[in-house]
Amino acid sequence: MLVFAKIKSVQEKIKSLKKGTTIGFVPTMGALHKGHLSLIERAKKENDIVVVSVFVNPTQFDKQEDLINYPKTIDKDLSLLKGVFCDIVFAPSANEIYANNITSQAFNFDGLEHQMEGKFREGHFNGVGTIVKRLFEIVKPKKAYFGEKDFQQLQIIRNMVKNHKMPVKIVGCDIYREEDGLAMSSRNARLTESHRDAAPFIYKTLKEAKMKFGTKRALEVIDWVENEFKKQPLLELEYFDIADEETLQTIKNKNPNQKCRAFIAVFAGEIRLIDNISL
Template sequence: MLVFAKIKSVQQKIESLKKGTSVGFVPTMGALHQGHLSLIHQAKKENDIVVVSIFVNPTQFDKQEDLINYPKTIDKDLSLLKSVYCDIVFAPAANEIYANDIKSQAFDFDGLEFQMEGKFRDGHFNGVGTIVKRLFEIVKPTKAYFGEKDFQQLQIIRNMVKKHQIPVKIVGCDIYREEDGLAMSSRNARLTNEHRKVAPFIFKTLKEAKIKFGTKNASEVVSWVESEFKKQPLLELEYFEIAEENTLLTIKNKDPKQKYRAFIAVFAGKIRLIDNISL
């Protein structure tokens, strides 16, 4: 496994290895867990070379506190990546990516950026678009892998790739969960024991909401979820929405031709957890 911090060095190495081979790319912010490793396993199956980036991107944090507190575990991350036979790791510093001008590019994601997370995290998706586009330009992957836990982000990246005609195939991968159903996230490590015990309630509620969506209208399901969280004092519901998968617009009337997904954001103490489920 080769580790690079400089753009020129990693590009030269990828170019030297490429020669007709396919490159799978998994962008991460470090603090790796089994969910990340599942993306790498899929990338290994489908490509000749796998590149993983580790970069805590400052422009996608709407709160400075979250950026400061984001777990940084580079030694552990590199050990995990070696164990799954990752080929190349790109772990740059912020000034290597942004050349001392740390700000986001402005994007138009056709309104996808104003739904759900966009209502609560100002400028977040401009930051995501900026870093993912930059990493694609550096790595030039054949395929790039993203988990469906951040489904809105996945759709936004698909939109960006199409609009900017970036020659990469975006692959969405199933949410990887703990045995008790909690979606794996780097933030889970920051949960208190008390909050960790109740956090599986999020996915349990999503599964029940999916069943109810089969017989009830969307507003009834939303009201039921809101009432369930009022009974759970350790978890604070930020939002629960049922939206159409492609546009991410909140459902008005059920259309059997459309695909719907339920999205949720919950505070467990100070830690914000998101999840979703296909309906």
């Protein structure tokens, strides 16, 4: 496994690869867990070489304290990456990526950025678009792998790739869950014991909402979820939405030809957790 911190060095290595070598890319912010490793394992099966970036991107944090508190575990990350036979790791500094100008590019994601997360995290998706576009330009992968836990982010990246005519296929991968159903996230490690015990209620509620969606109207399901969380003293619901998978627009009436997904954001103490489920 080769580790690079400089853009020029990683590009030279990629350029030296045999012509026709396929590159799979997994961008991460470190604090790796089994969910990340599952993306890498899939990329290994579908490509000749796998590149993983480890970079805590400052432009996608709407709150400075979240950036400061984000876990940085590079030694553990490198050990985990070696264990899944990652080929190349790109772990740059913020100055290396942004050249002393740490600002986001402004994107038009055709309205996808204004739904759900966009209502609560100002500028977040411009930050995501900026770093992902930059990393794609550096690595030039054939395929890039993202988990469906951040489904809105996945759709936004697909939109950016299409609008900017970038030659990379975006592969969405199933949400990787703990045995009790909690979606794996780097943030889970920061949960208190009591909040960790309460957190599986999120996925349990999503599964019940999916069942109810078979016979009830979307607004009835939303009301039911909101009432369920009022009974949970350790969990505070930020939003629950049922939306079209393509447009991410809230649906009012069910359409049999429409793919829908339920999205949720919950505070467990200070820690914000998101999840979703296909309906």
